[in-house]
């Protein structure tokens with residue numbers, strides 16, 4: 001069957017992401033899911049003050065930006081005001097697991113029916129590639145750990161998605177973007193997150209392993225290979241919790 | 250139908266907010282304003298609104314930022330170090346000119362400070378506190394009825410100017426109990442403004458709640474903000490004047506100190522001393538106009554304030570263009586006592602006090 005690829009109708013301008021960046025793929029997946037589920041007219045885009053910020057204008061939706069790390073709280077205020085709207089968060093790993101970890105924990109605890117997409121690229125992309133305390137791997141060189149992250153002075157990264165999934169909320173899963181198969185699987189996870197909101201279920205957290213070729217100083221192809229071979233080995237791709245019972249197949 | 254109730258200042262603020270149509274409150278407990286949060290916890294849901302005990306003041310004001318941009322009448326409250334943590338979100342509200350009401354019931358001291366009443370967060374409230382060139386419209390109640398009235402008006406003012414309104418009280422006003430008349434209920438409509446964020450059909454113009462200059466252009470935005478601040482400065486100065494026309498010395502005070510200063514004026518007048526009082530009701534815009542009605546031969550002004558070095562002093566000097574000496578009656582952690590406030594004025598009038606230097 002021949003399919004014509006077309007731009008989702010809610011993406012209205014070229015994005016500002018670097019070539020090979022996962023953020024742009026995620027933006028497209030979000031737009032496709034909204035369109036396919038027929039909920040674009042109800043959606044509100046909550047973006048962090050980081051590379052995901054580009055989607056504020058890229059998406060033809062009402063949106064809100066920042067403060068850095070606080071989007072779970074911001075989205076809580078919006079969802080409580082407009083419970084019938086589809087409220088989603090597009091944020092980075094630094095925002096979600098470091099500066100905003102308290103906000104992330106508490107949207108899980110409150111189980112607010114919001115869909116949160118965390119882009120785990122292992123660095124602070126926006127500010128030039130510094131260490132992201134929760135996700136930069138041991139030995140990984142960043143602009144703030146030029147000789148590589150070492151445990152004694154920087155501590156070790158952790159699997160926040162797994163840790164958070166102990167709490168009582170709707171859905172937690174991790175996807176990646178290094179192959180068509182993984183992109184399609186990630187799309188299903190994001191879609192599930194939106195469906196949960198449509199069905200008035202609780203909070204959905206989807207983490208996506210993503211490449212930052214610019215700050216990793218790798219080509220897009222090599223960066224995606226690194227996600228597959230190195231990053232995914234540390235942060236397993238699977239469904240961590242699903243109250244509604246999505247199979248992990 | 251107007252209803253009368255015996256209430257604490259903190260509770261009266263919460264009740265007035267609900268009656269004004271506030272349907273989103275988030276806050277983190279801190280003395281001396283926790284009753285406000287507790288009152289919201291007890292009554293907000295019954296009014297059809299949302300109460301969230303936030304994980305921090307930062308999270309609470311961020312929720313208010315989201316709720317306000319979504320069109321809700323939203324509010325948070327705090328004090329001292331908790332109010333410090335609100336500054337990030339207040340600046341975000343200012344960046345999009347989103348209206349919201351914030352309450353600071355000042356406690357005394359620096360850092361952790363004390364849990365009792367203070368007025369030493371005046372500068373932070375009146376001059377800003379977050380980054381960037383914005384101002385809050387700052388209303389200073391000195392009675393429980395004013396806690397009701399100012400809170401009720403605050404939501405309209407916030408929307409009129411698309412500006413955060415701050416209710417700046419102190420621990421004493423928050424804890425004080427009086428009979429109050431409560432106003433009628435307002436039911437909010439979250440879609441009444443075209444700047445709110447919500448789901449929209451393709452083709453509709455979209456709103457982006459973020460720095461407005463990116464959409465308006467830098468120069469037009471700066472001109473717009475400048476014009477708004479000047480308009481507020483001109484139109485919103487509020488104050489109460491008491492016996493200033495013939496006064497030889499005029500106290501300037503807000504909140505609990507203004508109640509005591511008024512008492513000192515009465516006691517002084519009974520002894521034949523011509524004292525007066527200017528009570529700023531707006532800390533910003535500072536009521537410079539109030540000084541125009543003062544006796545031109547007034548010998549000086551005296552700031553009565555629970556602080557160390559006199560935070561309102563620079564506003565008084567600004568209002569008088571340094572044309573008159575100004576003194577301080579700074580009582581620090583202690584609530585001023587009328588006899589002492591009067592004695593301090595007598596000292597000033599006898600020429601025994603050096604005018605206070607504004608820092």
Ligand SMILES: Cc1ncc(C[n+]2csc(CCOP(=O)(O)OP(=O)(O)O)c2C)c(N)n1
Pocket residue numbers: 048049050051052068091092093094095096119121123124125126127132
């Ligand atoms: C309060 C605050 N601190 C710091 C910053 C600067 N800052 C912007 S984005 C960012 C880190 C972004 O990293 P991440 O959340 O992982 O997003 P990425 O750009 O990697 O997708 C930082 C430190 C800010 N905007 N606000």
Ligand code: SF4
Pocket residue numbers: 016017018019020021022023051121125126211212213214215
């Ligand atoms: S810096 Fe990294 S995360 Fe940001 S747009 Fe470029 S590749 Fe993407």
Ligand SMILES: [Mg+2]
Pocket residue numbers: 092093094119120121122123124125132
């Ligand atoms: Mg990152």
